[in-house]
Amino acid sequence: NAGVMQNPRHLVRRRGQEARLRCSPMKGHSHVYWYRQLPEEGLKFMVYLQKENIIDESGMPKERFSAEFPKEGPSILRIQQVVRGDSAAYFCAARPSHSGNTIYFGEGSWLTVV
Amino acid sequence: AQSVSQHNHHVILSEAASLELGCNYSYGGTVNLFWYVQYPGQHLQLLLKYFSGDPLVKGIKGFEAEFIKSKFSFNLRKPSVQWSDTAEYCCAVSHSGNTGKLIFGQGTTLQVKP
Numbered sequence: 001n002a003g004v005m006q007n008p009r010h011l012v013r014r015r016g017q018e019a020r021l022r023c024s025p026m027k028g029h030s031h032v033y034w035y036r037q038l039p040e041e042g043l044k045f046m047v048y049l050q051k052e053n054i055i056d057e058s059g060m061p062k063e064r065f066s067a068e069f070p071k072e073g074p075s076i077l078r079i080q081q082v083v084r085g086d087s088a089a090y091f092c093a094a095r096p097s098h099s100g101n102t103i104y105f106g107e108g109s110w111l112t113v114v
Numbered sequence: 115a116q117s118v119s120q121h122n123h124h125v126i127l128s129e130a131a132s133l134e135l136g137c138n139y140s141y142g143g144t145v146n147l148f149w150y151v152q153y154p155g156q157h158l159q160l161l162l163k164y165f166s167g168d169p170l171v172k173g174i175k176g177f178e179a180e181f182i183k184s185k186f187s188f189n190l191r192k193p194s195v196q197w198s199d200t201a202e203y204c205c206a207v208s209h210s211g212n213t214g215k216l217i218f219g220q221g222t223t224l225q226v227k228p
Contacts, residue, residue, distance in 0.1 A: 004157075033216075035218075041220060042118075042220040043158075043204065043206075043216070043218040044218070045215055045217070091157075091158065093214065102163065103216070105157050
């Protein structure tokens with residue numbers, strides 16, 4: 001997984017709470033992607049970030065979801081006021097600038113909303 | 115819009131059987147093609163990829179895939195499966211100029227019986 005660390009691996013939240021998912025790529029991997037996998041579905045692109053910038057957020061729901069990748073620290077996917085439909089696996093992927101189109105995935109964070 | 119279709123959602127084979135998993139994509143431009151595998155409890159791993167050149171691509175663990183441009187297909191094959199190949203297999207495509215933004219198929223669960 002080229003050192004892409006995600007935490008927490010499993011997160012349980014009640015409806016209305018906030019969920020924060022973290023992704024720490026290897027040093028030098030400045031391009032980060034977030035994907036979501038709903039039950040029985042394939043992975044869906046959410047957002048592409050490059051240190052401090054959102055490059056493409058075409059897959060992000062319009063409300064309650066946000067993402068950041070600050071200069072220091074991990075990338076954060078934040079879901080406010082979670083609903084049951086947010087229950088899914090959230091995968092982070094990363095690559096360095098020079099690796100072309102090959103990205104490496106983390107192990108995923110499983111969010112369960114009860 | 116780009117889309118990826120995997121024909122089989124769940125495949126069950128006996129050890130030593132041959133495997134072919136179908137993948138078709140919908141996109142008119144130049145694409146990069148990928149197969150990822152996710153073993154139970156593990157992260158997504160890259161099996162093989164096609165960017166250009168020889169349309170028959172060899173990957174890890176004896177897998178190969180053939181890019182047939184006229185059919186918009188990138189089927190995955192393995193002549194003789196093992197029990198350890200039990201996993202989820204995901205086909206993905208990206209635009210050649212769109213680094214890392216992958217469109218995934220819905221995935222195929224392969225179960226190999228010993």
